[in-house]
Amino acid sequence: MVRVGIVGATGYGGAELIRFLAGHPHAQIANLYSSSSEGEALEKTFPHVTGLGLPLLTAIDPVKMGADNDVIFLATPAGVSAELTPQLMEQGVKVIDLSGDFRLESGEAYKTWYKREPAPAEWVQKAVYGLTEWNHEEVAGAQLIANPGCYPTAALLATLPLSKSGWVQPNSWIIDAKSGVSGAGRGVSLGVHYSEINESIHAYKVSKHQHTPEIEQELFRQSGQSAIVQFTPHLVPMTRGILVTAYGQLTADVTAEQIQELYTSTYADKPFVRVRPVGSNPHTKEVYGSNYCDISAHVDTRTGRVILLSVIDNVVKGAAGQAIQNMNVMFQLPENAGLPLVPAFP
Ligand SMILES: NC(=O)C1=CN([C@@H]2O[C@H](COP(=O)(O)OP(=O)(O)OC[C@H]3O[C@@H](n4cnc5c(N)ncnc54)[C@H](OP(=O)(O)O)[C@@H]3O)[C@@H](O)[C@H]2O)C=CC1
Ligand SMILES: CC(=O)N[C@@H](CCC(=O)OP(=O)(O)O)C(=O)O
Numbered sequence: 001m002v003r004v005g006i007v008g009a010t011g012y013g014g015a016e017l018i019r020f021l022a023g024h025p026h027a028q029i030a031n032l033y034s035s036s037s038e039g040e041a042l043e044k045t046f047p048h049v050t051g052l053g054l055p056l057l058t059a060i061d062p063v064k065m066g067a068d069n070d071v072i073f074l075a076t077p078a079g080v081s082a083e084l085t086p087q088l089m090e091q092g093v094k095v096i097d098l099s100g101d102f103r104l105e106s107g108e109a110y111k112t113w114y115k116r117e118p119a120p121a122e123w124v125q126k127a128v129y130g131l132t133e134w135n136h137e138e139v140a141g142a143q144l145i146a147n148p149g150c151y152p153t154a155a156l157l158a159t160l161p162l163s164k165s166g167w168v169q170p171n172s173w174i175i176d177a178k179s180g181v182s183g184a185g186r187g188v189s190l191g192v193h194y195s196e197i198n199e200s201i202h203a204y205k206v207s208k209h210q211h212t213p214e215i216e217q218e219l220f221r222q223s224g225q226s227a228i229v230q231f232t233p234h235l236v237p238m239t240r241g242i243l244v245t246a247y248g249q250l251t252a253d254v255t256a257e258q259i260q261e262l263y264t265s266t267y268a269d270k271p272f273v274r275v276r277p278v279g280s281n282p283h284t285k286e287v288y289g290s291n292y293c294d295i296s297a298h299v300d301t302r303t304g305r306v307i308l309l310s311v312i313d314n315v316v317k318g319a320a321g322q323a324i325q326n327m328n329v330m331f332q333l334p335e336n337a338g339l340p341l342v343p344a345f346p
Helices: 012-021 062-068 080-089 107-114 132-140 150-165 211-223 256-266 316-330
Strands: 002-007 027-034 057-059 071-074 094-097 127-129 144-146 174-179 230-235 242-249 273-275 293-300 305-312
Touching: 002 012, 002 062, 012 027, 012 316, 027 062, 062 080, 071 080, 071 316, 080 094, 094 316, 107 211, 127 132, 132 150, 132 316, 144 316, 150 174, 150 211, 150 230, 150 242, 150 256, 150 293, 150 305, 150 316, 211 230, 256 273, 256 293, 305 316
Parallel strands: 002 027, 002 071, 027 057, 071 094, 094 144, 127 144, 174 230, 273 293
Antiparallel strands: 174 242, 242 305, 293 305
């Protein structure tokens, strides 16, 4: 059994890690760490985990944590893992970071978009970007995984096959995205106050969102062509789910059926990407609570654009589910071990 430690267990990412790991056939929750609730039972924060026999929350002590776990998930805010990770890795333990601290290769870019100091470059270099479907081999050999951001997961799985094919002008991508409120985490603020967001929708961080350079970096890494993307996130009054609508200018007369064929073959052996029929419109509810990313393609012959639709559950494929998928690959376990295959519907 893989011994798992979770830092940030009292947050949404932590709660979802526990939901999947509690039923994982090859992993056991060995330690739960908290910076605020040391000595408490997690049931006090999350009654929904009552009866799982979880360990009590203990204090974060990076010097001890390496020996007590085979892998540690860091489901913590930006800046925390930059500090903890080097100390943990020096003890040989594997680390899967759900935050953005190790995703951007450029420290300058991190500073610009996250508005804080980057992790030391020598540690950032050790990180493998954990978009499992595209980096399987590197993930298998990694000690440190930078788990992708929620929006980049939905956007990259949708745009990468076409970016690589050369059928779309690289600088033409426009990525319009909508997210449920759990994407902002469990912390309370006016921006997620029920009466301010319910029955309303708004864009935020227009042209300034920290996932923009992450999407551009990975489009370049996988396709070899640099791309400047226009990315606009929106907050919608639902709990979970992301819908990405990606528009790209086609360079050739390509039909939706040809694009469908490209996507079907690209993702043929990938258990968590479902290519939906040409012209269909996936709903976030159809992946709710699951690790799936569902993608469909439309072609508008009038404008010469492809329109890709991509849906995920932000806390699952966008965070905890993908993190466990990466753990499975790192420990040579079945890629879907512990991850539910059928979404909760309705
Ligand atoms: N929610 C989502 O859909 C997604 C989130 N992410 C990223 O994953 C990470 C976790 O997100 P999420 O679970 O939503 O966030 P939450 O705010 O829900 O939880 C974060 C947890 O981190 C712990 N924490 C806070 N400050 C510190 C600190 N200084 N040192 C150690 N631990 C701390 C807290 O637990 P305690 O007080 O017990 O220590 C808290 O419960 C974030 O980086 C987020 O950006 C990525 C993709 C999607
Ligand atoms: C709805 C909402 O607020 N979503 C968050 C998701 C980003 C996130 O989780 O942060 P990192 O991926 O950078 O760690 C946001 O837009 O900032």
